Amino acid sequence: MTTITPSHRSTRPRARSSLTTLMAAAVLSLTSLSAVAATEMPPLPDVTGDVVKGDGNDYNIKFNIGLTQSSAQYRGLEYFKKIVEQRSDNHIKVQTFHSAQLGDDLQSVSALQAGTLDMTAPSTSPMVSMFPQFAVFDLPFLFPTPEIADKVLDGDIGQQMLKDASTKGLVAIGWSENGYRQLTNSEHAVTSPADLDGLKVRTMQNPIHLDIWRTLGANPTPMSFAELFTALEQGVVDGQENPWITIESSKFNEVQPYATETNHVYTPFITLVSERTWKRLPESYQQLLRDAAKQMGDYERHVSRVMNDQIKQELKDDGMKITELTPEQVAVFQKDLAPVYDDWREKIGGDLIDRIRAESKVDSK
Ligand code: TK8
Numbered sequence: 001m002t003t004i005t006p007s008h009r010s011t012r013p014r015a016r017s018s019l020t021t022l023m024a025a026a027v028l029s030l031t032s033l034s035a036v037a038a039t040e041m042p043p044l045p046d047v048t049g050d051v052v053k054g055d056g057n058d059y060n061i062k063f064n065i066g067l068t069q070s071s072a073q074y075r076g077l078e079y080f081k082k083i084v085e086q087r088s089d090n091h092i093k094v095q096t097f098h099s100a101q102l103g104d105d106l107q108s109v110s111a112l113q114a115g116t117l118d119m120t121a122p123s124t125s126p127m128v129s130m131f132p133q134f135a136v137f138d139l140p141f142l143f144p145t146p147e148i149a150d151k152v153l154d155g156d157i158g159q160q161m162l163k164d165a166s167t168k169g170l171v172a173i174g175w176s177e178n179g180y181r182q183l184t185n186s187e188h189a190v191t192s193p194a195d196l197d198g199l200k201v202r203t204m205q206n207p208i209h210l211d212i213w214r215t216l217g218a219n220p221t222p223m224s225f226a227e228l229f230t231a232l233e234q235g236v237v238d239g240q241e242n243p244w245i246t247i248e249s250s251k252f253n254e255v256q257p258y259a260t261e262t263n264h265v266y267t268p269f270i271t272l273v274s275e276r277t278w279k280r281l282p283e284s285y286q287q288l289l290r291d292a293a294k295q296m297g298d299y300e301r302h303v304s305r306v307m308n309d310q311i312k313q314e315l316k317d318d319g320m321k322i323t324e325l326t327p328e329q330v331a332v333f334q335k336d337l338a339p340v341y342d343d344w345r346e347k348i349g350g351d352l353i354d355r356i357r358a359e360s361k362v363d364s365k
Pocket residue numbers: 065066067104105122123178204224225241242246267
């Protein structure tokens with residue numbers, strides 16, 4: 001992060017900033033144009049809250065994500081940028097990077113720890129070796145509805161996880177949504193685990209996901225998201241699993257004719273700041289980043305949910321052969337995956353799993 005001290009804030013930086021704003025607006029309109037072309041994304045909300053007083057210094061924050069410009073995650077990032085820049089009266093500039101321009105999920109986390117990048121928002125799954133309790137998000141069918149996911153993320157469990165993950169050179173300040181994962185493949189329609197026999201499925205770099213697909217009879221391969229499209233295109237792997245909005249925004253449907261609506265795992269994104277960046281910011285700006293991360297997360301979840309069914313329909317209209325499983329067919333996947341819970345209950349902590357399950361019970365009453 002570059003810090004620009006007050007002396008530099010004579011007229012010149014201001015002039016430069018209007019140019020940057022113009023460019024940002026141009027980029028924004030381009031971005032929104034491409035998004036609008038595909039599916040109507042909910043408009044960026046207005047910024048609420050007063051201008052926050054800083055220490056007179058200017059700050060530049062680099063924020064990198066793995067998904068493309070037309071993802072719900074990038075839309076959330078645009079809102080984060082809008083809030084932070086407006087409420088700091090442009091004393092903080094947020095530079096946004098997408099499509100793993102500055103590295104994939106794990107590379108970005110390491111860059112935060114090294115202080116060469118300021119912010120990122122990876123999936124929790126690749127970080128399980130650093131924070132084992134994140135593995136609870138990888139257990140199949142544990143979050144039956146987005147509302148239960150919200151209760152867990154915004155409730156004591158999720159907030160405690162943010163505190164526990166604020167270590168190892170990282171500060172965890174919020175949650176957003178990757179979403180419910182769906183299987184796609186290049187070979188044939190999948191309606192039961194038997195159809196997965198020997199299918200080469202790419203998974204995130206996560207031991208539970210490997211366990212899930214091995215248990216179902218597939219042949220899983222852990223791989224960075226940044227390599228996935230090429231691996232699918234070249235047939236290195238036959239299939240992968242991600243939310244509908246990622247399948248479309250990463251154009252996986254162009255190399256994957258078949259999809260099955262499995263909703264087998266709910267994956268969140270966690271919003272992280274480099275501890276080195278965090279310590280340089282005055283407390284008022286630290287709080288501003290926390291507030292903006294919360295608002296970004298709420299808006300991004302809204303976008304992700306509004307878009308989910310629309311995009312599934314668009315993928316169908318574009319010729320993707322989507323199998324919607326019956327409740328009986330889903331039950332077969334759930335039964336076959338029950339052993340995964342036995343494998344991981346102890347490592348993750350039975351108490352945490354039971355507390356999350358209890359949320360579902362409360363909800364179903
Ligand atoms: C993007 C990844 C992606 C994830 C995956 O950086 O790796 O499949 O679902 O969203 O975090």
